[in-house]
Amino acid sequence: MPGPQNKFDRAIWKVVSAITPGSVMAYGEVARAAGYPRHARMVSKAMSRSPDALPWFRVVRSDRTLAFESGTEAYNKQRGLLEKEGVRFIDGKVVAATVDETKDLDELIWGPED
Numbered sequence: 001m002p003g004p005q006n007k008f009d010r011a012i013w014k015v016v017s018a019i020t021p022g023s024v025m026a027y028g029e030v031a032r033a034a035g036y037p038r039h040a041r042m043v044s045k046a047m048s049r050s051p052d053a054l055p056w057f058r059v060v061r062s063d064r065t066l067a068f069e070s071g072t073e074a075y076n077k078q079r080g081l082l083e084k085e086g087v088r089f090i091d092g093k094v095v096a097a098t099v100d101e102t103k104d105l106d107e108l109i110w111g112p113e114d
Contacts (some may be wrong), residue, residue: 003073008034008036008039008042008046009046009049009050011034011035011036012030012031012034012042012043012047013046013047013050013052013054014034015030015034016030016047016050016054016055016056016059016091017052017054017055019055019058019059021055021085021086022039022085022086022087023058024058024059024060024064024082024087024094025058025059025060026040026059026060026061026062026064027041027043027044027059027060027061027062027067028038028040028062029062030043030059031043038108043059044067046113047059057077057078057081057082058079059081060094063093064093064094064095065092065093065094066078066079067095068090070092081108082094
């Protein structure tokens with residue numbers, strides 16, 4: 001599918017693919033890092049169109065909760081995959097496995113570079 005949607009999708013896929021194990025990004029952070037600020041609601045659809053498997057489970061809501069209702073199969077799957085990578089949960093919110101103090105603050109807030 002040529003056109004702007006394809007460019008958007010590819011940018012989202014690149015960012016999501018770069019999220020390292022044990023880390024998470026919010027939908028808005030993914031959109032912003034891909035160069036499309038204020039397009040958070042489109043991130044999930046773009047991920048679903050990827051021809052390759054993406055680490056979708058590393059993408060969470062802006063408040064660091066999972067997008068699925070607690071106790072559902074999808075919620076349990078996402079939580080289990082994150083916990084396997086060392087991600088912890090406190091009061092239903094994701095706490096990253098470790099903080100890499102060698103990264104600068106901009107990278108931690110805004111995500112990976114292009």
